[in-house]
Amino acid sequence: MxxxxxxxxxxxxxxxxxxxxxxxxxxxxxxxxxxxxxxxxxCKEKATKNTPENLIEYFGFTYIDVTFNKDLQNxxxxxxxxxxxxxxxxxxxxxxxxxxxxxxxxxxxxxxxxxxxxxxxxxxxxxxxxxxxxxxxxxxxxxxxxxxxxxxxxxxxxxxxxxxxxxxxxxxxxxxxxxxxxxxxxxxxxxxxxxxxxxxxxxxxxxxxxxxxxxxxxxxxxxxxxxxxxxxxxxxxxxxxxxxxxxxxxxxxxxxxxxxxxxxxxxxxxxxxxxxxxxxxxxxxxxxxxxxxxxxxxxxxxxxxxxxxxxxxxxxxxxxxxxxxxxxxxxxxxxxxTRKKVTLANYNRENKTLSSFLQASCTLVFLLLSTIFSLLLKSKRNKKYNHQQKKGIDIFFLNYLFCMRCLHQAFHFKAQILKQNLHYVCLLQQSFRSNESIIFAVFLCSSLECYVEEIYTKFHNYSNNTHYCYE
Structure with missing residues (x-):
């Protein structure tokens, strides 16, 4: 191109x-x-005003007052x-x-x-x-x-x-x-x-x-x-x-x-x-x-x-x-x-294996990165914020991520996963003392799993009509 x-x-x-x-x-x-x-x-506005009595002998009886037009400036x-x-x-x-x-x-x-x-x-x-x-x-x-x-x-x-x-x-x-x-x-x-x-x-x-x-x-x-x-x-x-x-x-x-x-x-x-x-x-x-x-x-x-x-x-x-x-x-x-044409059963089996592998890999990678990020954030945050600010950050991250996850699940009508996420949040809050990085990793991995599942579903529905495997 x-x-x-x-x-x-x-x-x-x-x-x-x-x-x-x-x-x-x-x-x-x-x-x-x-x-x-x-x-x-x-732009200026001119107005004629009376001169104070003690200045009349120097400037006369009147003087011109010049001011900027505030309305035009606005x-x-x-x-x-x-x-x-x-x-x-x-x-x-x-x-x-x-x-x-x-x-x-x-x-x-x-x-x-x-x-x-x-x-x-x-x-x-x-x-x-x-x-x-x-x-x-x-x-x-x-x-x-x-x-x-x-x-x-x-x-x-x-x-x-x-x-x-x-x-x-x-x-x-x-x-x-x-x-x-x-x-x-x-x-x-x-x-x-x-x-x-x-x-x-x-x-x-x-x-x-x-x-x-x-x-x-x-x-x-x-x-x-x-x-x-x-x-x-x-x-x-x-x-x-x-x-x-x-x-x-x-x-x-x-x-x-x-x-x-x-x-x-x-x-x-x-x-x-x-x-x-x-x-x-x-x-x-x-x-x-x-x-x-x-x-x-x-x-x-x-x-x-x-x-x-x-x-x-x-x-x-x-x-x-x-x-x-x-x-x-x-x-x-x-x-x-479109080189490889396979049956619908083989196509579904291969893509299920692929989606499972993607879910496991993404979960492992993001958990590893979030652990490193949480350690770095904890070491920097202790030097920068007092106790009240740290608590406010933890509560905000917790509520923000949970609300985003709730909206995502409510949009896709996945009530069961929504309840599981609420349970995960409670456990993590008790176990990790509101470590927002690990909570963020859980929500991110869960969302990523849903996206992979949705992509697989779309390809599955598309394969019912085409029966082709796109590599």
């Missing part, structure tokens, strides 16, 4: 320049926002909300323009040697200026989708920022339980924000392909990814780390070259007292520029992968628009998944 993205970028080189030009739009909007904020903050909160919201809209705008370019590229016809797409304005041909055409389509038809997608993510982000600001302002008055509540809440909100952002991006790709509305495109994209969840997870994991190392490599190589020049050139060696400050500045600038260029590959990989899934779903006999190397690799992987 990365090779396919590289072909797309080579075939449409203007996509590399677009993020640089597009970043000026964000800079211009931020400059406009900052100017408006300064004007609003500096309105800066709404101005800040507009900044966050419109910044997200601008970010999605650039993403959707690039997604439209790569979607057009994928569904265009290859030349005879499959080295480039055929350029022209005929049916199935790639236009001469795909970036301009995608830009026009987004401006003409899809601004409402961008606004709705940003409206979904922005409230979650604002709530998370507000909670973090409250946490920083009350840092000295917090105990262990309060910090844990803030940390757990921030983690949940950040996961929700990441999930909504990913759904929005996939929906924008579908909108670029079909031209449908945002809600319908997001629903179809989630359904398509859910049916190919293994391939999606593998691609996302690999591409994420490759893109991250690409950014770091670009920044590190650029910084190394600059530091070498600073060290060898006589002018810099005589006029610079230290190369640390310019080195840090070069690294930051190079990382930002590298992120802009790697963003093109990130959008290309996501778009081409989703286009391939649509192509594969539309043409059951084989993808029509994919490169032959990509089609061969995908068919080889698909054949390896």
């Amino acid at each position: 990365l090779n396919e993205a590289s072909r797309a970028v080579r075939d449409v080189p203007t996509t590399v320049i677009f993020p640089v030009m597009y970043s000026f739009v964000g800079i211009a909007y931020f400059a406009f926002w900052l100017a408006v904020a300064l004007y609003v903050f500096s 309105a800066l909160i709404y101005h800040l909300l507009c900044l966050v919201y419109l910044a997200q809209v601008i970010s999605y705008f650039g993403f959707m323009v690039l997604a439209g370019v790569f979607a057009d590229w994928y569904f265009s016809i290859w030349n005879s040697s499959q080295s480039r797409k055929i350029r022209g304005y005929g049916t199935g041909e790639l236009s001469g200026s795909p970036v301009c055409e995608s830009l026009f389509r987004v401006l003409r038809f899809h601004l409402g989708s961008l606004a709705l997608g940003a409206l979904v993510v922005t409230p979650v982000r604002l709530i998370r920022w507000i909670l973090m600001s409250i946490k920083r302002s009350t840092q000295n008055a917090q105990n262990g339980a309060t910090r844990c509540i803030f940390g757990c809440t921030n983690c949940c909100l950040q996961c929700l924000e990441c999930l909504l952002d990913k759904i929005n991006q996939e929906g924008f790709i579908l909108t670029s392909i079909y031209g449908t509305n945002f809600c319908q495109s997001s629903f179809v994209a989630v359904k398509l990814i859910y049916t190919n969840v293994l391939r999606t997870a593998l691609l996302e994991g690999i591409s994420h780390y490759i893109e991250f190392f690409g950014r770091i490599t670009i920044a590190a190589v650029t910084t190394g070259i600059c530091l070498t020049v600073f060290s060898l050139d006589n002018y810099f060696r005589d006029n610079l007292s230290s190369v640390l400050s310019p080195g840090i500045a070069v690294f930051v600038i190079a990382y930002i520029i590298g992120s802009l260029f790697m963003l093109v590959y990130e959008v290309a990989v996501d778009t081409i992968f989703l286009c391939y899934l649509i192509d594969e779903q539309t043409h059951p006999n084989g993808p029509k628009f994919a490169h032959e190397d990509l089609a061969k690799m995908a068919n080889k992987h698909k054949n390896s998944l």
Whole structure:
């Protein structure tokens, strides 16, 4: 998929320049926002007042009192909300323009040697200026989708920022339980924000392909990814780390070259007292520029992968628009998944053994890790907290984990396991004196066992229809 993205970028080189030009739009909007904020903050009200009697001979009978307008200063909160919201809209705008370019590229016809797409304005041909055409389509038809997608993510982000600001302002008055509540809440909100952002991006790709509305495109994209969840997870994991190392490599190589020049050139060696400050500045600038260029590959990989899934779903006999190397690799992987056909009884027996092995292994690993963690936590906690704070931490962890486990079991209607967990908590509280790490391990292992059981059940139900073993 990365090779396919590289072909797309080579075939449409203007996509590399677009993020640089597009970043000026964000800079211009931020400059406009900052100017408006300064004007609003500096608005003044003038009022004529009488001069005190002892100062009349120096200043006259009246003077002008100038005060800042508090109402307009309070309105800066709404101005800040507009900044966050419109910044997200601008970010999605650039993403959707690039997604439209790569979607057009994928569904265009290859030349005879499959080295480039055929350029022209005929049916199935790639236009001469795909970036301009995608830009026009987004401006003409899809601004409402961008606004709705940003409206979904922005409230979650604002709530998370507000909670973090409250946490920083009350840092000295917090105990262990309060910090844990803030940390757990921030983690949940950040996961929700990441999930909504990913759904929005996939929906924008579908909108670029079909031209449908945002809600319908997001629903179809989630359904398509859910049916190919293994391939999606593998691609996302690999591409994420490759893109991250690409950014770091670009920044590190650029910084190394600059530091070498600073060290060898006589002018810099005589006029610079230290190369640390310019080195840090070069690294930051190079990382930002590298992120802009790697963003093109990130959008290309996501778009081409989703286009391939649509192509594969539309043409059951084989993808029509994919490169032959990509089609061969995908068919080889698909054949390896369905190579072994077994009976239903053997399939059930093998997966029962596998699920039991996973349960036992996970239980052993997490209990071992939790024991080490509990010893480290106990040694550090005794030096940091007094008796009341330690007791509060223990009670909070106990109640929090038990509530999470209760919600999980109540959702899946497993009352018997719920009663067993309550019994486990009572025993552990008496035996280990509310050691939250061991209690956490028990709940985690129990939850993991339920998840393994659910996965096995889903595969079991699926095997009733297919009778295939996916390895």
